Amino acid sequence: xxxxxxxxRPRKSNTWWLIAPGAIWMALFLVAPIALIVYVSFxxxxxxxxxPTLTLTSWxxxxxxxxxxxxxxxxxxxxxIVLVTTFVIGYPTALFVGLFIKNKTLSTVLLVIxxxxxxxxxxxxxxxxxxxxxxxxxxxxxxxxxGIISQPIEALLFTELSVIIGMTQIYVVFMVGPIAxxxxxxxxxxxxxxxxxxxxxxxxxxxxxxxxxLPGVVVGAIFVSxxxxxxxxxxxxxxxxxxxxxGNIIVTQVGSLKWALASVVGVILTIVMGLVIAGFxxxxxLKREL
Amino acid sequence: xxxxxxxxxxxxxxVLFILFLYGPFxxxxxxxxxxxxxxxxxxxxxxxxxxxxxxxxxxxxxSRVAPLPLGESLFRSLTLAFMTMVTSTVLGVxxxxxxxxxxxGSGLVFYLIVLGMMVPGxxxxxxxxxxxxxxxxxxxxxxxxxxxxxxxxxxxxAFLVMLAILNRFDGSVEEAAWSLGVSPWKTFRKVxxxxxxxxxLSAMLFAFTLSYDEFSRTLFASGRDQTLxxxxxGTFSVEIHPNVFAFGVxxxxxxxxxxxxxxxxxxxxxxxxxxIAMQEDIV
Numbered sequence: 353x354x355x356x357x358x359x360x361r362p363r364k365s366n367t368w369w370l371i372a373p374g375a376i377w378m379a380l381f382l383v384a385p386i387a388l389i390v391y392v393s394f395x396x397x398x399x400x401x402x403x404p405t406l407t408l409t410s411w412x413x414x415x416x417x418x419x420x421x422x423x424x425x426x427x428x429x430x431x432x433i434v435l436v437t438t439f440v441i442g443y444p445t446a447l448f449v450g451l452f453i454k455n456k457t458l459s460t461v462l463l464v465i466x467x468x469x470x471x472x473x474x475x476x477x478x479x480x481x482x483x484x485x486x487x488x489x490x491x492x493x494x495x496x497x498x499g500i501i502s503q504p505i506e507a508l509l510f511t512e513l514s515v516i517i518g519m520t521q522i523y524v525v526f527m528v529g530p531i532a533x534x535x536x537x538x539x540x541x542x543x544x545x546x547x548x549x550x551x552x553x554x555x556x557x558x559x560x561x562x563x564x565x566l567p568g569v570v571v572g573a574i575f576v577s578x579x580x581x582x583x584x585x586x587x588x589x590x591x592x593x594x595x596x597x598x599g600n601i602i603v604t605q606v607g608s609l610k611w612a613l614a615s616v617v618g619v620i621l622t623i624v625m626g627l628v629i630a631g632f633x634x635x636x637x638l639k640r641e642l
Numbered sequence: 643x644x645x646x647x648x649x650x651x652x653x654x655x656x657v658l659f660i661l662f663l664y665g666p667f668x669x670x671x672x673x674x675x676x677x678x679x680x681x682x683x684x685x686x687x688x689x690x691x692x693x694x695x696x697x698x699x700x701x702x703x704x705s706r707v708a709p710l711p712l713g714e715s716l717f718r719s720l721t722l723a724f725m726t727m728v729t730s731t732v733l734g735v736x737x738x739x740x741x742x743x744x745x746x747g748s749g750l751v752f753y754l755i756v757l758g759m760m761v762p763g764x765x766x767x768x769x770x771x772x773x774x775x776x777x778x779x780x781x782x783x784x785x786x787x788x789x790x791x792x793x794x795x796x797x798x799x800a801f802l803v804m805l806a807i808l809n810r811f812d813g814s815v816e817e818a819a820w821s822l823g824v825s826p827w828k829t830f831r832k833v834x835x836x837x838x839x840x841x842x843l844s845a846m847l848f849a850f851t852l853s854y855d856e857f858s859r860t861l862f863a864s865g866r867d868q869t870l871x872x873x874x875x876g877t878f879s880v881e882i883h884p885n886v887f888a889f890g891v892x893x894x895x896x897x898x899x900x901x902x903x904x905x906x907x908x909x910x911x912x913x914x915x916x917x918i919a920m921q922e923d924i925v
Contacts, residue, residue: 472893
């Protein structure tokens, strides 16, 4: 018998003791609550009470109401628009940081500059758009001083546009990061070779750069989608209660103790989110790419 | 060459992009120095003053603008963030340590943990409230229901950070300790932990800041007593005053102070690791 055999080394059963607390925590406080949302969505709701008698009433209420249906479509519309704006605004930045900056330190510094705003409270970041977009806000003042407009634009604040601008600014970084990461991994020799063979930048971009960055785009799109679909604070702060997302409906319903209807909206939100993520994962096989 | 044209164009674009990210903060910062209490949260600046900063600390005579309910909510937020930080870092280190060996169901457990950071706060918040309110019949508090949802959210971050650190970890030093008869727990304390400490520090920083700023989960799960983000949210519904802006500037400064402490601790621990490595070289 060698010394190593008698030595006290961690046994296999230790793995279970290490993983159990975390796994149990997640099962109890993540999986069970989500399952509960599905269950409670079928409960019977009376004015002040909720009882575990199963019924479809809350589901009928949701699909029978124009307000709730339109909030579903508003959520989908804002999600799509913000997805496009974060991609269109973020991609060139990612292109510069990931591909055009050869110096690793400089590109890290640029990424850190993009991340720094996240050290400010989320709500303060949202609120900061109010003095920016208002009728007497910074943008209107600058545009008027520059002589571009004579009357202040009132449509900037407390509209759907302000919600979209706010969300774009808050979430665009989640698009830039993954794309810049994928662009940074492109072998410069491939681009060099394509150039030597006479391809212009447009062609190189379409045939090489963009396809290789696609996994980054998908990861970014999943981040942005999950966050925008679950949003309600930006809409509450910047739309003046004109934009009602599914998240806002949940908040209001819980506020008036209508747990069953809030759960219905929660289930619908979960389904939408699942479909969106599954759809994105079909575009790229992330396990293979990353 | 296209890149000679494209690169400067993109550089200008990136500057505009950064302006887009930072613009609102500059405006917020400027307006926090608005005159008070008559000055509103918009331009022009009537007169530069520190009125709203004094207002936050209750140093101004009472006016029609109610002071922000900060004292207790700040205490609650810091306590909650500390509790969350300790719990999720411990869970993160344990789980990541378990993942160093392949075990049955490891794929499932991995997704189970990562799910916590992907599910939006509205859903985990709602679900936990349902659990407390309609199944268990208990009251919701920031230190109970909100705390568990915060850990659900921050534990995956701590786990991923520790996983990344332990992936690059050289197990042979542990083997050496074990073969010398050192117990696994003592090996972990004396060998493994000091080596992974920079990772632990990052995991703690993640957990603390995410919890300190967490809003949507807390809104549902915290019950009557407000945390700091909830106190700020409360000002949304009524008229806003520049005191919220001044407060925004202060929280940003606080975040940077925290970040600097982290950077200092990090560079110290890296320097110490280098020193030890050099001593080993000499020996």
